[in-house]
Amino acid sequence: MKIAKSYTLAEFLAWTRRKTYILLVLAAVPATLYQVFGLTWIAAPWSVAVLLGTATSFIVGFKNAQTYQRTVEAQQVWSSIVGTSRYWGLICRMFPTTGGSSQLLIHRHLAWLTVLRHQLRQGRVWESANSRANAEYRAWHFRVPEHDTPLDTELAPLLGETERLRVASTGHKGLLLLNLQSETLRELYARQELAVLHHTELQKTIKELLDQQSRVERLKNFPYPRQYATINTLFVWCFAALLPFCLVREFDRLNDSVSGLLAGHMVWLSVPFSVLVAWMYLSLDQVGESTENPFEGGANDVPMAHLCQGIERELRSLLGESDLPPPPTPDNQILL
Numbered sequence: 435m436k437i438a439k440s441y442t443l444a445e446f447l448a449w450t451r452r453k454t455y456i457l458l459v460l461a462a463v464p465a466t467l468y469q470v471f472g473l474t475w476i477a478a479p480w481s482v483a484v485l486l487g488t489a490t491s492f493i494v495g496f497k498n499a500q501t502y503q504r505t506v507e508a509q510q511v512w513s514s515i516v517g518t519s520r521y522w523g524l525i526c527r528m529f530p531t532t533g534g535s536s537q538l539l540i541h542r543h544l545a546w547l548t549v550l551r552h553q554l555r556q557g558r559v560w561e562s563a564n565s566r567a568n569a570e571y572r573a574w575h576f577r578v579p580e581h582d583t584p585l586d587t588e589l590a591p592l593l594g595e596t597e598r599l600r601v602a603s604t605g606h607k608g609l610l611l612l613n614l615q616s617e618t619l620r621e622l623y624a625r626q627e628l629a630v631l632h633h634t635e636l637q638k639t640i641k642e643l644l645d646q647q648s649r650v651e652r653l654k655n656f657p658y659p660r661q662y663a664t665i666n667t668l669f670v671w672c673f674a675a676l677l678p679f680c681l682v683r684e685f686d687r688l689n690d691s692v693s694g695l696l697a698g699h700m701v702w703l704s705v706p707f708s709v710l711v712a713w714m715y716l717s718l719d720q721v722g723e724s725t726e727n728p729f730e731g732g733a734n735d736v737p738m739a740h741l742c743q744g745i746e747r748e749l750r751s752l753l754g755e756s757d758l759p760p761p762p763t764p765d766n767q768i769l770l
Contacts (some may be wrong), residue, residue, distance in 0.1 A: 512736050608647050
């Protein structure tokens with residue numbers, strides 16, 4: 435998550451420069467054929483650009499609205515996880531009659547949070563975090579905590595060796611930890627270390643955590659519909675390729691009212707203007723693509739590691755522990 439006021443123009447230009455190079459070629463070819471080789475018949479009517487540009491605007495706007503909504507929903511779910519985690523820490527601190535049980539339940543919850551964010555950082559084939567532009571930007575500006583530190587290393591201070599081995603051996607790590615929490619609560623209730631109402635409230639909170647895990651897994655495992663993503667890309671590139679053919683004649687007409695060095699050469703101005711207009715559409719498309727998957731490890735992701743580190747500091751403070759993790763710090767104004 436970018437926490438600066440805005441991205442700079444230089445960052446945007448560097449991020450989109452590969453597409454800009456392609457746009458320069460697409461714009462230069464029609465201008466060269468029209469001006470140098472005299473193939474004036476290649477010029478397309480301006481109405482073609484207007485119609486295609488209008489359709490492209492609608493579909494790009496629709497995609498960006500939907501991908502933004504996915505990010506907003508991801509932020510809302512993680513806000514709920516933060517709130518539920520704080521409540522879990524409070525009731526685990528107050529309800530059990532033994533302090534050791536409180537520490538076990540809270541540490542295991544922190545392990546669940548760690549497992550959940552590592553699970554959400556795992557790549558999917560439709561994600562764009564490893565595209566050349568995004569991978570390059572990540573290498574220059576920030577790091578992904580889940581890529582730097584193995585899961586087992588982060589779980590070592592939170593779980594015993596037996597539980598770590600059980601977690602490592604299953605593909606459903608989050609569900610296993612919630613199941614262990616439920617089993618521990620049942621044992622505490624059987625030993626009369628939990629009142630019946632307290633046991634019910636703790637089990638209800640586990641259900642809320644399970645619901646929240648299911649919501650973030652849905653966002654992770656169900657992408658923006660591929661048919662819309664495909665047609666969006668096709669529309670944008672068709673518009674970028676056809677726009678120069680529609681502009682060459684329009685700029686050629688300006689020769690009638692221009693004198694001096696530019697006289698007879700106004701067609702070449704179609705190149706920068708074509709690139710500029712098409713770059714705006716392609717940049718919007720690329721922004722939507724980078725917003726589509728809020729857990730992939732991009733600069734615009736939900737800052738899960740930052741949130742989990744904050745929760746860990748709060749809950750371990752409740753237990754009276756002093757060896758707290760340091761406060762999270764951003765990399766180049768980016769928090770993950």
